[in-house]
Amino acid sequence: MEHIAVIIPSYEPDERLILLIRSLQPQCSNIVVVNDGSGPKFDQIFMELQKSGVTILSHAVNQGKGRALKTAFNYCLLQDPDLVGCVTADSDGQHLPEDIVHCGEVLSRHPDSLVLGCRDFDDVSVPQKSRYGNKITRTLFRYLCGLKITDTQTGLRGIPAQFMRALLVVPGERFEFETNMLIASKDHCLIKEIKIKTIYDSPKNHATHFDPIKDSIRIYRILGKMFLHFIISSLSSSIVDLSLFAILCALLREQSGYILIATALARIVSASYNYIVNYHIVFSSKAQHRKSTVKYIVLAIIQGTLSAVLVSGMVALVGAKFEVPSKILVDILLFIISFYIQREFIFNKS
Template structure:
């Protein structure tokens, strides 16, 4: 199976090069999507000159969900049988990548979802918010997933067609799980390590409130 890695990022000048270097030993095609960075992150990528590395650029910030879709569409149009999403802020450990490829190559699942081990150093609000979101998704969409907010996910081409999302922002991971529940997607989970830096980024309180509103909307529209 031809597997591509898709990484959306914005203003990750500090981390994006380390992310790419950490993945380079796996020899998989990497698709980076610069979602309107203003810190010249893209220039650091262009300086790497690595084989199998593609940089796509949004001239303006369209949101994480939009960047993920841009990368996914490119990958599948260029021969990918499956894609693995990772975040560009170095929160995901590249050494966990083989867990996803192994599950995909078994051929009996359409998706593989990462579940963070939450072993220390996790902001409490993230932990509580994740547990609450996972509970609501299970009740409304009938799917039990340990970590609905984890960005480390893998989709086959078949799965992508089934759960193609509409969210452009941080609600994308949750919408993917909701659609997976609605379509009875065959999936497995793998435990992954989460690396938290001193600069806390990602989903804010306002983002979380917005995601809860989106979950209610999906209940009526998906």
């Protein structure tokens, strides 16, 4: 694996780390282990690895997996200007040496893709908390982020060099960094999955530094952040929209087609506000303003037209006094559709 580094963040490792690296060394010449503040009790293990030719980077105190990975990314990028990328693996023996090497080989053939080593979650050896946790995050990734990923929590990843540079400024110091990495990949690279085997001590007693409560909260908070911001953005723009709509309806009710006129004027103001908030805050978009603005205008026109037509139809059925409630019901449906369209086609850089 020429110009590909193997990075292993490690906190309080045991002999399995030594065995893993001994198995990797015949095929991997550049192995970087990050001692993430393990303490003096574990110095002997890291000294033994260093004597065998492994690069050891150390944190004075435990700073988390995300920070350990960033420390290693920075080191590898500075040491090898021709770096193709790196393969990250866990230090607890979960990943087989042949799968780590295979991940690096796939990265060599696809240097613009994020390669994910994906576990088979139907395997009885996978702990239940890992199985169910992955199913939940996999579903959230698909519906909230638009990413269809088999194994969202895998630590075996082949990361291109240009993506490593981008990841140095991606938020997250602990396990949530790996979640942010997947989300950030939408703006930087494709995702390629390979099947791997995962070894556990036992389904009921697998040693891990992943805190199922604290770290899960961090991960789900990240996944829900975009949608929550979208809700807040939409609600605030809806307040602007509905307020102007109600005022204009009251002023223009005697005129023919007043609902269409009120809808159009209110939507112009609220849509301008909504675009600015969504671009800069909700989706943190890097798309070109010119393209995204045109797409957003087209969406706003279509959405506004549908809103006017559907509200007019409902008002014709239930009466003029239900103008605002009818618009609320229609816009809730359009809101769900709009989130998907904006995320995938308007503010998505790719």
